[in-house]
Amino acid sequence: MAEAPRMIEIQVLRYRPEQESEPVWQSYQVPFTEDMSVLQGLQYIKDEIDGSVSFRWSCRMAICGSCGMMINRKPSLSCQTFLRDLFPGPVKVEALDHLPIERDLMVSVEPFVKKLESIKPYLIPKEERTLAQGEYLQSPAQLAAFEQYSSCINCMLCYAACPQFGLNPDFTGPGVLALLHRYNADSRDGGKAERMEILNAEEGVWSCTAVGYCSEVCPKGVDPANAVNQNKINSAVDYFARFFPKKGGLI
Amino acid sequence: MKSQIDVKTVRRPYVRPMAGWWKGNAFFVRYMVREATAVAVWIYALVLTVGVLRLGQGEAAWNGWLDAMKSPLSLSLHLVLLVSMVVHTYSWFEIMPKTMAPMVINGERLSAERIQRTGWSVAAVAFVVTLLLAVWSQA
Numbered sequence: 001m002a003e004a005p006r007m008i009e010i011q012v013l014r015y016r017p018e019q020e021s022e023p024v025w026q027s028y029q030v031p032f033t034e035d036m037s038v039l040q041g042l043q044y045i046k047d048e049i050d051g052s053v054s055f056r057w058s059c060r061m062a063i064c065g066s067c068g069m070m071i072n073r074k075p076s077l078s079c080q081t082f083l084r085d086l087f088p089g090p091v092k093v094e095a096l097d098h099l100p101i102e103r104d105l106m107v108s109v110e111p112f113v114k115k116l117e118s119i120k121p122y123l124i125p126k127e128e129r130t131l132a133q134g135e136y137l138q139s140p141a142q143l144a145a146f147e148q149y150s151s152c153i154n155c156m157l158c159y160a161a162c163p164q165f166g167l168n169p170d171f172t173g174p175g176v177l178a179l180l181h182r183y184n185a186d187s188r189d190g191g192k193a194e195r196m197e198i199l200n201a202e203e204g205v206w207s208c209t210a211v212g213y214c215s216e217v218c219p220k221g222v223d224p225a226n227a228v229n230q231n232k233i234n235s236a237v238d239y240f241a242r243f244f245p246k247k248g249g250l251i
Numbered sequence: 252m253k254s255q256i257d258v259k260t261v262r263r264p265y266v267r268p269m270a271g272w273w274k275g276n277a278f279f280v281r282y283m284v285r286e287a288t289a290v291a292v293w294i295y296a297l298v299l300t301v302g303v304l305r306l307g308q309g310e311a312a313w314n315g316w317l318d319a320m321k322s323p324l325s326l327s328l329h330l331v332l333l334v335s336m337v338v339h340t341y342s343w344f345e346i347m348p349k350t351m352a353p354m355v356i357n358g359e360r361l362s363a364e365r366i367q368r369t370g371w372s373v374a375a376v377a378f379v380v381t382l383l384l385a386v387w388s389q390a
Contacts, residue, residue, distance in 0.1 A: 017263035073275060100264030108264050141358070163279065166269050211282045212349050223349070230352040 005031035008083055009090035010041050012053060015101045023101060026050075027090070032083040038091060039067050039078035042105075055105035062219055065155030069105050070094040075160035075217045098159055098166035112156055115172055119180040119198055124191030142187040149182035149227055151220040158214035158224050164207055171207040172198060174214035174224035181227040184234075196238050205231045285342035291335030298332075344370030 010030050015023040028049055030041045039057055046053050057067040060079045067078045072092050083091065099107035129136065158174035165171045172180075180199060184192045198204055208228045215225040273279035305316035319325060347370055348363035355361070 015265050017265070018261045023265060023267075097267070098269075100266050102262065102264055141355070144355075144360070145353075163269070163272050166272060209286075210346050210350055211279070212346055213276075213278050213282075215349065216278060225349040226353075229350040232350075233352060 003033055005033050006087065008032055008041070008087055010038075010045065011090050011092045012042070012045070012104065013092075013094040014053070014104055015095070016052070016103060023094075030083075034084050036083050037079050038069075038071055038076075038081045038083060038086070038093065041083050041091070042078065042093070053105075054103045063153060065153035068096050068155045068157045068160070070097055070160065075157035077155060077157070077219050080219060096156055096160035098162065098169075099156065107156075109156070111169065112154075112159065112173070112176070115176045116154065116179065119172075119176055119183070119195055120191055121179050121183060123183065123186060123189050124194070126188060126190030136188040138187055145187070146182050146185040149178050149185070149222055152179055152182070152222050152224075153220055155219065157217045157219065158222075161213040161217040163211060163213075164209055168203070168207060170203045172201075172203050174208075174228055175222075177205060177208075177231065178222055178224035178227035181231055184231075196235070199231055200235045200238060205229070205235055208232075281342070284338065285346070288335045288339035288342070291332050292339060294328075295332050295336070340374045341371065344374065 007029055009027055011025050011027050013023045014020070014026045028045045030044050030049075032041055032044075036044075037060075039055075039060065042053065042055055043057075046055075055067070055069070055078075057079065058064040059066070062077050062080045065077075068075060069078050070076070070093070071078060071081050072086065073094075075096060078093070093105065095101045095105045095107050099109075099112075102108055125136065152175055154175060156175060158178075159165050162171070162174055165173045177199070180195050183189050184195055184199075200206075205228050208225075210225065210229055212225045215223045218224060273283050302316050302320075305312040320329075344367050348366045351366070353360050354366075
């Protein structure tokens with residue numbers, strides 16, 4: 001038996017650069033059923049009420065990282081947030097905090113992608129192996145050292161949760177630093193020295209003040225605050241290591 | 252076909268202001284309180300430093316500092332500092348699991364709750380022991 005839809009008000013922060021000098025709120029009445037996400041509510045608006053509302057989405061199952069937005073002031077994936085939990089509303093939907101709004105709910109992603117590229121987010125093998133030598137082996141303990149950080153889906157919710165990034169957009173930020181740690185902590189990787197420069201910089205881990213909200217909003221349990229803060233120790237060790245002779249070296 | 256370069260853009264990315272960023276979010280308010288309590292730690296360190304300096308200046312100076320500590324103004328300041336220190340200690344251990352490298356014991360990662368509870372317990376024991384020592388020294 002099909003259930004009768006209830007009505008909920010969705011308020012969308014609109015910004016059309018050719019039309020508005022600053023964002024304005026627009027309200028929509030949306031019928032919804034128990035199984036509808038905020039994303040589906042927005043899709044209803046776009047299909048049935050106002051085709052000009054712009055937002056990004058793709059997978060609808062919390063893995064592509066495209067549909068992040070502020071929902072009632074909290075950075076959330078709109079596919080994973082259900083209208084039934086926000087009833088009776090109103091539901092306030094805005095573009096992710098701290099990122100420049102391109103249009104409506106869409107933000108600029110280029111600076112994030114540039115930062116992501118800069119940390120070389122791929123394995124740089126410690127030792128070259130031929131195919132005949134087989135795969136790079138890893139123990140369960142070695143896998144556990146980085147596994148959670150590899151769950152990042154680049155949704156940027158942690159950037160919207162980080163006031164230090166909002167105050168200083170040059171800060172490398174929680175997500176990218178967590179991915180940097182993911183590769184540095186991988187026993188098969190040999191690229192640590194190349195990545196330490198980014199980590200040690202003022203815009204690296206030292207711009208973090210351990211607010212911790214990034215880990216609170218992460219939809220994948222990555223815990224970027226932990227990745228960033230344990231690297232303050234690594235960064236300090238890296239700095240002081242220069243004063244000590246390398247193993248087997250002469251003083 | 253027109254080349255990409257000739258296409259006129261209407262892009263005008265809008266950057267939202269950050270003024271008062273922490274006021275509308277309970278998580279950020281708690282963070283600001285945690286940071287503010289560090290000032291109380293600093294003030295108490297100053298109070299104790301003055302005490303040590305006065306001690307070095309002789310008996311009269313030391314007794315003067317002790318008397319100053321007993322004034323109503325000093326007592327109310329200490330009450331504020333005590334509350335701030337309790338909040339500071341609580342929030343410091345609350346964030347501690349995020350600030351340290353994972354600890355693996357017998358192949359299992361120590362949980363955040365375990366780290367927090369250990370920190371809070373050690374702080375509580377230290378507090379009680381200090382209090383008992385203070386009472387004992389006066390007896």
